[in-house]
Amino acid sequence: MLKRVPVREITLGMYVHAIDGPWLAQPFWRSRFLLTSLDEIAMLRRSKVGAVVIDLDRCVGSARPAHSGNARRARVQSDIVRREADSIAAKRVTDDARDFMKSVFDSAESGGRLETGPLDGVVRSITDALERNRSMLLGMMRLKSRDTYTYFHSVAVGTLMVNFARELGLAADEVRLMGLGGLFHDIGKIRIAKEVLNKPGPLTPEEWDEMRQHPEIGHALLLADDVPSIALDVCLHHHEKVDGSGYPFGLVGDDISLAARMGAICDVYDSLTSERAYKGAASPVAAIAAMASWSGHFDQALLFVFMKSICVFPIGMPVRLRSGHLAMVRDNGRRTSRARLTVFYDIADQRLLPPYELFLSDIDTSETILDTPDPLDYGLANWADVKQQLLEGHDPSIGKEARPKSK
Template identity: 45%
Template sequence: MTIKTSAARPGMYVHAVEGGWMASPFWRKHLVLASARDVAKLVEAGIGEIVIDTDKGVGPLAPASAPLSVAAAVETAAPAVTSTAPPPRTRRRAASELDRARAVVEQSRAAMLRMFADARMGHAIDHRALAPLVDSITEFVARDQRALLTVTRLRSKDEYTWLHSVAVGALLIGFARHLGLPEDEASDLGLAGLLHDIGKMAVPSAVLEKTGSLDPAELAVVRHHPEKGHALLLGGDVPEVVRDVCLHHHERVDGRGYPFGLAGDRLSLAARMSAVCDVYDAVTSLRPYKRPWAPGDALARMQSWHGHFDQELLGAFIDHIGIHPPGALVRLRSNRLALVLGTGADDPTAPPVRAFFDIPTQSRLPLTEVATDATGDPILGGERGAYWFGLAWDRMRTAVLTANGTDAAPSPRAVGA
């Protein structure tokens, strides 16, 4: 489909541009417009028309004939989403949001475990039973995504599979809104996140929960879970995007993923988005066979995996999550350690944090919420919790995020190390 550049919006898959690739402001011939800034680049380059593929991305909202200024393109390409940048919160309000997040997670427990039980029995999946849960997650993401993601991080190894699905659903809804996708598409992507790993119910528990490396036969079984899940979702009125994400969330843009080894141009926007959200939640979570990475470390490593993700989409995801994502451990200029509580509304480098440990004295501090902008206590960089607190880190992190005290003793470290 050929459209005026003035009708472009984030989430569109650009197949070609007017004047050919040499006229494009992007180095790739085909790409997803991952943000309003990408749309503005097309306008700045003087591209009058683009060819989009609506099978791989979103379509136009409405035809537009008059060219837009760069400022207008940015304004119209990213419709405002209410409540994505809530005002600063008191500790009491933060605690109440965490309580509400726990209620949503508890609601998800029964629904997801029931769905997984049906899948283990080979029963058809009734996705409509998850509609109330999708609505709850969608509503909560609009109000305070960080609280919901914080609670899903506080999981045990045994809870990993179903809570991972809830977290990926929440991440996809938030990511879709960041890209300016319509609410119905964001809701379908949330459902896709909840069901993306439904095929793992066909994998023996001994394999899923194995703490060591998988042998070739076990790895082959695991790599069939996207197809197993897709088969469970066939029939009925399951949205196509849900089947797409289930089948393709382990594919890579360089064609080295599974189960089919599809290359970038053959992967939909939803599949590329889900690959990013799935990996990000997996590597930042406690799994039976691996300890979690710090959120900042995870994003940095994901950026280094050339060929794994759509780089434009990964960049947009990082913009959405923030340079210092919620839950990250950071060192402040005052030489205090703190946990990131959310994203900076005006400055992604200055999120709100909760300080809890003094490095020079190697001692715990009263939990204190701190501003990290230039007038407060700026962040110097990320830190590794396991380095400072050893095996006590997971317990201490949970206590700090939930605003409880902790008796965990830190590992002795050199001052300023």
């Protein structure tokens, strides 16, 4: 159960679940920890933090409350408080990171030095918020206005890169560097004319030529400062495509680094799901479906890992489950707002099953979904027919003559 406590009332043995204050003001890199020393309490009281959210179930000693009241009601109240705390934390992270990136862009635009040290704090703050509630933070990142797009897009791509890197199981330091790469990837746009950058209609060939210069401009800006090489790489190569049709150098396949291939995916996904002067925002599912259909644009294996990291997949995509079954991604349907899988095939027995549903929100997609297979490799020569039956809500394991007719 969670409880908000003013810093003047904190005591030894309390377990801090979240710090209720600007992340730049709080004195700890960690957001969750047990208060074990008077020095920690003194640091919190000297800071600009007004309160902390403590987890009563993880407090120890005299700080642990006696059990009382209805357990079920307490759990419900705890869940509500936890969601509220997560929402507050996600909102604060997005707002603070956006404002900080605005100051970075403004400083670079005026010729100032790029300071990467404080940006490590932004990445750590994002990482903590992802650990606390991934879906809430990723959802918050989509709520950007046209006026704040330039700064918020960098924050969103940085967040997606951290989330992506964690899904790939990269080491903590690599995760941090990927986050920095996302934050810096579009810094070169500060040298692109605003009328080109925010043009509501199609760009002319001359304007496209100018726009396509921003990776090299950004790389030159970052090269003049003490910026990690991964951030330089993402900035310079996030518009390369695996088939060689990207820019600025037309790199092909593995000639494009892992970081740049990740950056390309995160950049396009956030761009598609954002409202701009010249277009509306696509839904996450529509964006992912479009990206999956672009032959030669992305590393397809990486794109699938990215889908797992954001828990969004194209409708109709087959997936292989750790349970030894094949399933297909379905739309939300009329009766539910939750994305779902329809499980339909037993791999070991090589037979169609009466289909049943799994909701993505009820499973750990990272652990449960292994890959997206070719159904032909599992003997489903009639996959097109099976897919259509599943999309229509029919059971492909029974004969057509016994199947109810569509209305």
